[in-house]
Amino acid sequence: MSSSAETPLHAVDLIRKKRDSETLTAREIEFLVTGAATGSIPSDQLAAWLMAAWLRGLALDEVRALTLAMRDSGEKFNPHSLGKVAVDKHSTGGVGDKTSFLIAPLAAACGVAVPMISGRALGHTGGTLDKLESIPGFRTALSLSEFESVLRTCGASIVSQTPKLVPADRVLYALRDRTATVENPGLICASILSKKLAAGLDALVLDVKTGSGAFLRKYEDAEFLAALMVATAEAAGTRTVALLTDMNQPLGYTAGNWIEIAECIALLRGERPAASEDLRELSLILAGWMIYLGGQAPSAEAGYQSAERALAGGSALTAFLKMVKAQGGDLSVFNDLKASHKPAATTVLAAWESGYVAEMDTTVIGWAVQRTGAGREKAGESVDPHAGIEFHAKRGARIEKGQPLATFYGTSETHLAEAEALLRSAIHISKESPSAGPPLVSRIITQEIAREYLA
Incomplete structure (x- = not known):
């Protein structure tokens, strides 16, 4: 008689199990994820399971198992040969959200390695990669060895997901997009974290947007997702904190591609236009947490101060320009930001x-x-x-x-x-002046708070 671990699994049984609100085991979830990555499970069955998961929800153990199985579905990056603590930031998406171009060089200038794997624009939110590719020559599609080389030289690198990195997510996300199963916190959590954890991060800072421009408009939905992601990443061994931040108006004063890069370059050069103040402040707060979790400051507040010094002293600008050059970008476009902007x-x-x-x-x-x-x-x-x-x-x-x-x-x-x-x-x-809006950062969720929230 064979043990349960050797019993053959069938996708239709797992669809039925989730349809009936039962909890799948880690082995069963790994079977589904492997089937997605290799193509051994047809897309109609994967879509059916996703709909069942969307309707019935995923237990905490299922979310963790799904995240780890997706993380392990392909290649993984190991940054530890760099000799630095590897820390990244992820935003759930917003309008004019360009903090990556500030926090990556800020954290790198303060001694943290920032291996950032980013995405493209889809829907109403902009894409980090599209914005970077508005710099002529800038390459986002690097191999893992090129990624490591840029990190070793510059301390930060922002790249696209390689074809072999978390292939299961590529399949499952495309199906979720086509089957109206995107807005599920467990599926969102696994999709985001699997890519971040595949980068071998030691720590992660999450920027979870709330408000009219957020992916999850309801505050309680964003709060739950933030707690879920913190608990899941911490369970996987990655120190994580989530900040709930305001997205009731565009961040900074630009939303687009080159114009967002230009706004960030101005800030990195020490300029302080009033309309960029929210962008500057949020970037310093996020970078402060990265620097703290990266072991380069005794607290997030001290990390903020280190980031502000890197901004004022020009070392963050140097780090950004060094990364752009290492990834093939033409630095001459920064000589005259207005002249380099050529809209039709x-x-x-x-x-x-x-x-x-x-x-x-x-x-x-x-x-x-x-x-x-x-x-x-x-x-x-x-x-x-x-x-x-x-x-x-x-x-x-x-x-x-x-x-x-x-x-x-x-x-x-x-x-x-x-x-x-x-x-x-x-x-x-x-005709009347509006009341004060919500604070830029409304809540910070640490491991302890997440554990309490989900209990």
Whole structure:
């Protein structure tokens, strides 16, 4: 008589088991993940299991098993030969969210290794890789050996997922996108963490967005996801903290591709435009946690101070330029940021009445950015490196009728007309000054808090 560990598994049995609200074992989940990575389980059966998981939910043990099985479904990167603590940051996605271009060089300048594996724009949120590729020549598709070489030289490297890194996630995510099973905290957690843990991280800082432009708009949903990711990553041996941050308006004053890089370069050069202050502050907070978890500061507050010194002293700018050059980027485009911006079409949206910028539907704003040509509607589409929107007023600002609210940069006049209509519908102008919005960082979830929250 064979043991249960040797009993053959069948996908249809596991679909039925999850459909009936039962908990799958680690071995059963590993079977499904292997089937996704190798193609041995048909996509219709994988899709059926995903729908069952979406409807019935995943237990904590299932989420952990799914995360680890996906992490181990392909190649893994080992950064420990670098002789530094490896720390990364992940954001759940937002509009104008460009902190990666600041925190990676900030943490690297303070002695932390930052192996950052990032994604592309899809839906209403922008993509880190698309923004970097607006720098002529910049290569994001590096082999693991090239990735290690850049990290050794520069301390930070931002790259795309290799074909052999977490192949199961590539299959399962594509199915989730096509079967309306994306918005499940367990599936989101496993997808995000499997890629981050495959990079061999010692520590991870999570930026979980909340508000009108967040992937999860409800605060309690974002809070649960943050706690789930912290607990799951910690169980896998990676020190992790999550910050719940505001996404009720674009971060900084640009949303697009090149224009976001240009805003970050200005900050790295020591400039402090008022409209970039939220971006600067959040980047320093996130970098402070990375530096602390990376063992280069006794606390997150001390890490913040180290990051601020690296910003003021220019070492973060040096680290960023060094990374760009190592990955093939043309540094001459930074000589004149405005001259390097070459949109095909430009238009300005003026305020249609006087008052205060009271509310912003940031998801709709994200779609407006996408319509300029800066984003994509489906995977594989090209993006316009020079498209995007520059905002001239933030929430709470007093504006007069006819005053510029935003400048649009696009692929064509047609693109801009649709983007302008969307942005106009997304901004509410009020006669009364709005109440103060939520804080930039509303909560910090550590391992202890996550354990309590999920108990």
